Amino acid sequence: MAIQNSPPVQAVQSHNLVDILERVLDKGVVIAGDIRISLVNVELLTIQLRLVICSVDKAKEMGMDWWVNNPVFSRQSGVPAGIEASLNQIAERLERLEAVNIAGPAGAEKIDG
Numbered sequence: 001m002a003i004q005n006s007p008p009v010q011a012v013q014s015h016n017l018v019d020i021l022e023r024v025l026d027k028g029v030v031i032a033g034d035i036r037i038s039l040v041n042v043e044l045l046t047i048q049l050r051l052v053i054c055s056v057d058k059a060k061e062m063g064m065d066w067w068v069n070n071p072v073f074s075r076q077s078g079v080p081a082g083i084e085a086s087l088n089q090i091a092e093r094l095e096r097l098e099a100v101n102i103a104g105p106a107g108a109e110k111i112d113g
Contacts, residue, residue, distance in 0.1 A: 028054030028062070 030052050037045040052064070059065065067073040 024053060025055040026058065028052065028058050 030050070032051070033049045035045075035047040035049070036043060052059070054062070
């Protein structure tokens with residue numbers, strides 16, 4: 001009785017998986033679904049799910065480039081102008097309060113006298 005060796009199945013499956021992944025990223029996949037919860041014909045909750053799986057290039061081609069202008073994902077880690085002005089105002093106020101605290105209250109002598 002002869003034993004036959006078969007080629008490994010995993011190599012074929014991983015090759016197919018890579019091809020499928022490449023096709024999905026190249027073409028894109030959209031998964032959409034709605035969940036509605038109703039009680040006695042009164043809609044209580046609606047959840048709309050939209051999932052797009054594609055490459056960055058394909059997303060830009062479709063007009064989805066929200067990460068380009070998002071400060072979390074941008075390379076500029078600077079503080080936005082409005083926040084920077086607020087931080088400067090807070091720093092100035094803190095300096096004034098610390099100066100008053102070190103010098104003591106302005107009308108302290110008049111209260112004792």
